[in-house]
Amino acid sequence: MLIENSLISADSINSSFLLDEPTHYSLNGATPILEIIEQQAIRPPGGDHYIGDFYSAISALTRGGNNRIVDLLQQVYEIRPMTPEHHTNLLFRAVQAKFMKEPGYPNRYTTSQKWIQLLMDLVNDEEMFETVRETLLTKDTTTTVYQRYAGERALMAAITRGKPTRAVDLGCGGNYGLPGMSIGEQFKPINDNTHNHTLNRLLSDPFLLEEGLAIDREDPYNLDAINWRHSCGLYPTELESGGFQEVLALEKRLSIDKAVRFYQGDLLILPIGNELSEANYDFVSINTMLYQLQSELQVKVIQNARKLLKPNGKLFIQDFAFKDTSNLTKLCFEGVEWGIKGNYRLFATGASSDDEMFEVFKWNNGRCRQVAEGEDFQRFFSSIGYNSN
Ligand SMILES: C[S@@+](CC[C@H](N)C(=O)[O-])C[C@H]1O[C@@H](n2cnc3c(N)ncnc32)[C@H](O)[C@@H]1O
Numbered sequence: 001m002l003i004e005n006s007l008i009s010a011d012s013i014n015s016s017f018l019l020d021e022p023t024h025y026s027l028n029g030a031t032p033i034l035e036i037i038e039q040q041a042i043r044p045p046g047g048d049h050y051i052g053d054f055y056s057a058i059s060a061l062t063r064g065g066n067n068r069i070v071d072l073l074q075q076v077y078e079i080r081p082m083t084p085e086h087h088t089n090l091l092f093r094a095v096q097a098k099f100m101k102e103p104g105y106p107n108r109y110t111t112s113q114k115w116i117q118l119l120m121d122l123v124n125d126e127e128m129f130e131t132v133r134e135t136l137l138t139k140d141t142t143t144t145v146y147q148r149y150a151g152e153r154a155l156m157a158a159i160t161r162g163k164p165t166r167a168v169d170l171g172c173g174g175n176y177g178l179p180g181m182s183i184g185e186q187f188k189p190i191n192d193n194t195h196n197h198t199l200n201r202l203l204s205d206p207f208l209l210e211e212g213l214a215i216d217r218e219d220p221y222n223l224d225a226i227n228w229r230h231s232c233g234l235y236p237t238e239l240e241s242g243g244f245q246e247v248l249a250l251e252k253r254l255s256i257d258k259a260v261r262f263y264q265g266d267l268l269i270l271p272i273g274n275e276l277s278e279a280n281y282d283f284v285s286i287n288t289m290l291y292q293l294q295s296e297l298q299v300k301v302i303q304n305a306r307k308l309l310k311p312n313g314k315l316f317i318q319d320f321a322f323k324d325t326s327n328l329t330k331l332c333f334e335g336v337e338w339g340i341k342g343n344y345r346l347f348a349t350g351a352s353s354d355d356e357m358f359e360v361f362k363w364n365n366g367r368c369r370q371v372a373e374g375e376d377f378q379r380f381f382s383s384i385g386y387n388s389n
Pocket of ligand 1: 148215
């Protein structure tokens, strides 16, 4: 993939930034990671210009043959197979976690050149570099955004019409979703372009969570997990505008909830039928989690989700994905660009509709402040007998 104008080219980097003489870089199997890095340099998550400049800097250093950066990308790829999207996302979070508490972060890093300077400080400091490498080898991004649960909350209200319900959140991250819905935590305003503002209307309909189960392999209440979540959960522009204080206040409000139980476990090997009741839940959500997994593991998580559902229950999958036109019960995650409006979607499925994936909502991005109808919007609401007129 070509580096476009908005990226700085390897040639434009002052050679003093390079540890070694520029060489031909070779990423071997890790090459797709550079493609995603360069896509995100042009269209960064949330349109965040700091992140765009960061990825431009990584791209320029890689193409300029900076051995430390090239080796880092390659070694992590070899030791820990993950999707290029996840690897790319994690790379920025690992660096931000290291520098976020430094004075001047993020305001100081307004250009790619400034990120290059920071990255050169990083690669020249063995201890810092090792921390970032360790993070890449052991951590997962844990960005939890309460706003992402607005679509599921709306659909659950449409289906339950105020009756008590049981729901599961798989890959709950900081566990904001179900506790927030349980205590009636409001969502931020949403620019709703659906027919008759269906989503916003449903958000003001009653919803009663009788019992919630939130599952993640990380305990969201463990101090290390809290620190990692806080340091990797916000875009730099959000940090700049007081996002961190907002998150702390939200977590405090959610702590009063009593309806949601947290279970720590790996979604690939859940003890369903033993510690977790089979076919006991009306809804299961998998929100922004599957994109991190290889496709055979995605299938496993979805199978486990289906086991938790009552026979007429609904499974929601919200992610950077699209419908597989050759198999309507499946989703495709590969090659979905994050920066493109409408690529973050909410799908609903269930045994009562032969496990077909209905694309119900399309979001402007993973921060969910603008929504449009998915291609199955009308069909989905008809299938649940909801009249959106
Ligand atoms: C990006 S976060 C999403 C958090 C939240 N659902 C949201 O949308 O805001 C993905 C979460 O999935 C969890 N996760 C990934 N793979 C997992 C697995 N195999 N078992 C359990 N949790 C997993 C991670 O620990 C992380 O908390």
